Amino acid sequence: MIDSIAFSIPSKFISGIADGSLVRFGGIIKEAGGGQIVAHLQETGVVQNLMGNAFSPLTSISSIGANFQLNNITKMVETLQILNFASLGVGLVGLGINAVGFKVMSDRLVEVKSELMSLSEKVEFRFLELEARHLREHQSRVISLTGEAALTSSLASPQSEWLRISNAFSEEAGFYKGEVEYLLSLRDFRSEAFKPLVELFSFCNIVRIRTLISAEELSTAKKAALATADDYCSMFDPISPLALSKKSLGNNPNFNYEIKLKSSLEKNKRTIDSIRDAQEAISTVPELIDTLVRKDISGAAFLKKLEEEKVEPIVCLET
């Protein structure tokens, strides 16, 4: 296996994308005509450290004072715009294989947990209150598993531990899948509860894939990525911004209904765009794993290199 991995930067492909000879789809850049993949887009450890919320990564700008981070955000936004990302919502699953430090993940999970718990105090979210204990249990488990994952890399023989953690995340992903499906089956749409639950569902899946890659179980990681992409299709294909907006406004159109509908449509379109971008991104991960296998790149080495990157938020692995 090779340990030295050469990454290029996305600007290398800008002219190709601009003249239409190359197209970006999900996490890949491919030839427009022949369809040959020329590079895989891959986020580095820099990206999600900058993101506050998976659905609107740029909202965290105001809370970041340091010029260094601001520069990185600007660079990341420019890169994503050049690559024609509609909503910048790839924060939900990331581009390529998740490479965020487990400590950062853990911090974000605590935030999501408090978002969900604060909802259970509101009258309209009584259903959450009823299940609050159950939800708390699962969230605590995810946070604890993330902590265990952070320690695993320092083990002398981490493979079996990675697999155990991967299985546990798979179970948690199943739980959150059920919660999201339940939420979507309700007559009313509760956006405030939907977003954190989708984020937790996505989180469990991407960490599951990442831990499999860390354990060098690339073939299983590929299968997990395909299964996650299928889950996204079955869960989110049937929903539309209009359906969600109508659900959130209820079935009794009243005064200013049109204005309320338009405003709700705008918000829900952003949410759905983020989910669709995430769906695209996860559906191209199997090809990235194929490239790792073909180029004989070790999964652990690949992740290590990405975690160590300090300047470029998005890099390219050429095929």
Place this chain on the structure above:
Amino acid sequence: MEDFQTKKKQIQFVIRERLERYKQHQKELHSKSEVKKSIMLGRNVELTFSENNDFLSDRFSRIVLHRKVIDWRDKHITQIELHLMRQLPLLMTRIDRELEQLSTYDSTSGMKKVNQKIIQPLFNRWVEQQHGVLLKNAQAELQTIHDTVLLQLGVCSDIDTLINQTHVRDSFVGAAFGVSGIALIPVVSSASIVSAGGVLGLVGVTTLSFPIAAVGGLAVLSLFVLGGNKVSSIKRNAQLKYRQDIGQKIDEFVFSKGNQNTKGLSFSLQSHITAASNNILKGLTK
């Protein structure tokens, strides 16, 4: 003898091979017709794929098309809703214009005839127009996404049924005498229920309309003894009442408002789009 056996074996081999080829050919034909069947879109719409595309064999093309189709669906079902919301007030303005031109008689006892001869055709034309514009746009964009064609996008056949279910209040009776309860008269394009006649022509038309017609006739007669201001006020009230009722019914027809059991025009058009996208997506997962 050996030659004969060899020949026999060769012939058997050729027959077996031909049989296999025939079976294979039949299987291919069957699967093609299955694909065709699976992409039938509901009642009125059929989707066809062009002959020379190989997108089904290319995973990326499938994923790309998947996203495009979903985005197309989301965009057009939203557009249908917003377009109809924008157009509905314009239709009501046109109805208002028609109502303004009515005589006192037409605004009162002749309202059902006005509804049948003027408003209903106006509404029908509007529905057809919206139907055509919205689905034409959707189809044009679908063709740019992929070489697919939505066929038979006619005006949805439910429209007649829904119109036949539409009822409006007899405006004159409601406005002048505040009669309610018996004031719902079916307004239909069919002349078999409400026939055109004189001022009292309503009498004897249907059992349902008889009491209203009787009250209506009495009221019309009383117009002769009322002053001009009173007459114009009755006319105004009658038109106002009619407008309210017809507005409510049109809203109900277009957006299923107030009656969740009926599926309105908006729902019907959106169902066309959703059915089309579902069938394309189903084709992609094969």
